[in-house]
Amino acid sequence: MINQLSWKVGGQQGEGIESTGEIFSIALNRLGYYLYGYRHFSSRIKGGHTNNKIRVSTTQVRSISDDLDILVAFDQETIDLNYKELHEKGIIIADSKFNPKKPEDTQASMFAVPFTERATELGTSLMKNMVAVGATCAVLNLNIKVFEDVVEEIFGRKGKQVVDKNMEAIQAGFDVMKEQLSDKVELMELEKADGNKRMFMIGNDAIALGALAGGCRFMAAYPITPASDIMEYLIKKLPPVGGAVIQTEDEIAAVTMTIGANYGGVRALTASSGPGLSLKMEAIGLSGITETPLVIVDTQRGGPSTGLPTKQEQSDLMAMIYGTHGEIPKIVMAPSTVQEAFYDTAEAFNLAEEYQCPVIILSDLQLSLGKQTVEPLDYSKVEIRRGKLVTEELPEIENKGYFKRYEVTEDGVSPRTIPGTKNGIHHVTGVEHDETGKPSESALNRNAQMDKRFRKIENLKFDTPVYKNAPHEEADLLIVGFNSTRGAIEEAMARLEKDGLKVNHAHIRLIYPFPSNELLPLVQSAKKIVVVENNATGQLANMMLMNVGHAEKVTKMLKYDGNPFLPHEIHTRCKELV
Known part of the structure; x- marks a missing residue:
């Protein structure tokens, strides 16, 4: 019996590698195991090597493992690129269709299993991934019935016959692998899990869910890897609560729409990765000088330029702090787990409104796309704080003057109104301005406004910095x-x-x-x-x-x-x- 397993499936992008890992991991998650998954994929829609490495454990895990127990290969390239991760008792389960060749410098065992052949016999070669799941079950001595509910959920809308055929494919893989296993090969039977129900999600979904819980009701964004999942999640979840998502023509439109929504009193979000954040920089400065709340997610990836758009990197840190021209106060948060990604995103909206400045949630590809077990989220920890937002009618200003939107205060935070607030009229501009928002180039005023803006974050309150x-x-x-x-x-x-x-x-x-x-x-x-x-x-x-x-x-x-x-x-x- 083992308390931890490292399993990887690989092949060409577009032939079901992701769904294979998804079905395998969801079933084990529901048994109560902790999981951590990381996908290696090419920066193209179809073709190119891809793999999904999943770690299964009876205790919490938050990283991919050093070595590998089982490698499921749909092509020779998967073996050639990944076999060195296998330890000496590791197992390669390969599709016999491509006549797999075991590298000479590995002690791992290899089995050629007719994934494609058995799937074709059952009606379509597309079910070869299910045959592979069944073969894995044989090595783990795992009852295939644990996959019934998952298969029903994924394929149920296609009818009972499709569900039954997929279960037959899993059974076929189990049977043919069982026939090949011998006493010389040690089964990798997992210790029993605790059976507790936990979530299984990627960091991007946690960020999106955190935004929803934190009162976000509008998102403007342009698709970009690895941030697009946030927009795709909220496209489904915002409309039922009266919110909306707009896919803009570019990143500049996305961030300026987000600033506009926040200026109107709506909690709004935009998300991108490095190249998109470069385009947003001028507008981030606009948020800073107009003191308009703004929440931005940056999911870091390999750069510069297009760089490595589907690979891990953490090279945007300095850009997020110093990328804007001129100097503005801002807050940059960096969650380290999926749970933190949820809570930090919800809190980001509070900080943006309390300190009236841009708040950047800095993630990276591994955190944003790595799928892992998450303990149940506690929504009672999420609160809504809107800072010095004034929504009730204000007293009439003498001589019909303007509301002091940028009033110099001791803590640096000025009272804030939204359009339509009676007697709250003021000027808003990206040039330096006085307390009412009117443009001003006075040296005394410049010093007063700059000092006021930076005074806001001198005593920033943030739980667990x-x-x-x-x-x-x-x-x-x-x-x-x-x-x-x-x-x-x-x-x-x-x-x-x-x-x-x-x-x-x-x-x-x-x-x-x-x-x-x-x-x-x-x-x-x-x-x-x-x-x-x-x-x-x-x-x-x-x-x-x-x-x-x-x-x-x-x-x-x-x-x-x-x-x-x-x-x-x-x-x-x-x-x-x-």
Whole structure:
């Protein structure tokens, strides 16, 4: 019996690889297992190698595994590209159609199973993925009945005959694989799961759901990988609650529509990735100087330019802080789990309205598209706070003057009205302005307005700006990261502790304003610091050096080949350093 399994299915994009992984993982999730899935896919609609690696465990997992137990291959390329991940007792289950060849330098076992042939006999070769699922069940000694409900949900609208045929395909795969297995091959039977019901979702869906729970009722966006799922989710979910989604002609229209909606009093969202955020920068500055709430999601991907649009990277950090021309206050959040993505997105709308500035939710491809088990969400934790928004009738202003929308206040936040509020009329412009919004180039006014705007975020209240797992008052090593690296860091930390090292972990959840006060004690108490990030220049490490110092302790651990960190990579590098 094993308490953890790593399973990967691969083939050409467009031949059902994603649905194979989906059916397999949903069924195991419903049995109560924890799962973490990561898809490797090409930046084209059809063709090119793709794979889906899924980790199944009886305990919480938040990263892909170092090695591989089972590789399901629909073509030879899948074997050639992925076999080195298999450990010596691993198994390759390959479609006999392509006459699979086992590499000479692997001790893993290989079985040629007639996926396509059995599926064709049952009516269509499209069901070869179901045959593959059945073959996997044989290796796991898993009862195929666990797939009945999933198959019914996915294919039920096509009729009972289609459902029955797909179950027959799973049974066929199970039977033919069972015939090939021998006593020499050890079955990979999983320990029984706890049976608890949990959600199974990608980070983008959690972001979209968080927006919905946080009162968002409008989204304007232009499709772009890996952010499009947010828009696709809300296209279905916003109309039933009186909301709307508009697919705009470009990213500039998307962000300016979002600013307009927020100015009108509607909580609104836009989402994109690096190239789209570049186009939004001027409008983000408009939000900053007009002090109009704005929530933006940036799902980072490989750059620059088109770069690696379907691969992991964390290289937008500096751009999100300093990308706009001129200087404006903004808030940049960086959730590290799917749960945090939900709660942080809901909170982003509160912060945007309370501090009247742009709020950027910084995600990355691994967090946004990686599918994982999520504990039930607690909607009672979500609250709506609208800051200094004035909706009731205001007292008449003497001499029919304008409302002081940009009044210089002690905390930097001015009262805010929406169009139609009686006696709330004011001027709005992207040029520097006085308290009523009228353009002004006065040096005294410029200083007063700039200071007022930045005063807003001096005392920003944000729950858990740094996630800390710091059991040691003095540590041999402090590992720091942001976004999706958390899972791999946590596993590496556990291994380093077993090696006898004292290790603390800090994950930065508020990128800007940078949480220096929360991080500094951990930095001071550590002998060495390793900053783990998916970029080439060490952007998070540089932010730490700018805000916390202690450069002599800091080492950058960088990976920018498009792939996520594996736990063993962090473990090995950290051991070398100490």
